[in-house]
Structures are given as structure tokens and as C-alpha cells.
Amino acid sequence: MAKARPAAVHNDPGLQPERTDLAWRRTSFTLITAACIFLRWMPHHGWFVGTLVAASLLVALGIALTQRRRYRRAASGIGGAAMTANVRATAAIAGSVVALAALGIYTVLYLPLQH
DSSP, X not given: OOOOOOOOSOOOTTOHHHHHHHHHXXXXXXXXXXXXXXXXXXXXXXXXXXXXXXXXXXXXXXHHHHHHHHHHHHHHHHHTTOOOOOHHHHHHHHHHHHHHHHHHHHHHHHSOOOO
8 A cells, every 4th residue: 555645844946945945954964164274374364264163163053953943934834924024133144254254354464373
């Protein structure tokens, strides 16, 4: 006897929620990669780089912990034909990336090299 397939969460042939989910996952993996690159700076720029590593990992963790809620919101928005952009989450990530970039530039340009 064949098992019944679970009901689809949404009826979108373009799979928009899945594409958005993949984009958020790529963003979190990119932040983890940035944290690994920041770790390479530790011997040259000292303890301050630990703040960059921690901030990158915290933002990536935040994305991972809130991803299911964002997916469900997108899928229900498609089902109800009332989907809106998640401006708050996008602005938070954009602000985090700008802050990490600014701290990275500060680290490279203004912190003395340690030998």
C-alpha cells in the first residue's frame, strides 16, 4: 500500500519560499565563512578580532533560528495571496553586514600588527 503524500504547504510552481530559504541559508554560510576568515586575523590583530568572529557567528545563528518562521510566513502568504516583504529581517541583516564591514576595515587599517 502506497503512503499518501503530505499536503503541499503552498501552491507556488516557482517555489518562491524555497528560493528565499536557500538565499537565507547562503547568507548564513557566508557569515560563517567570514568568521573563519576573521579567525585568520587573530594572530596579526589580537583579541579584537574575536568580536568580529562572535558577531558573525551570532548573526548566522540568528538567521538559522528564525528561518523556519520566515519560511512559514512566506508559504502562508502565497496561500493567502497576501505576501509582504520582510523589511525588518532584511534591514537587520544589511545593518549587521555593514557593521561587520566597518569593524573589519577598522581592524585592518587602525589596529597595529602584532608580531
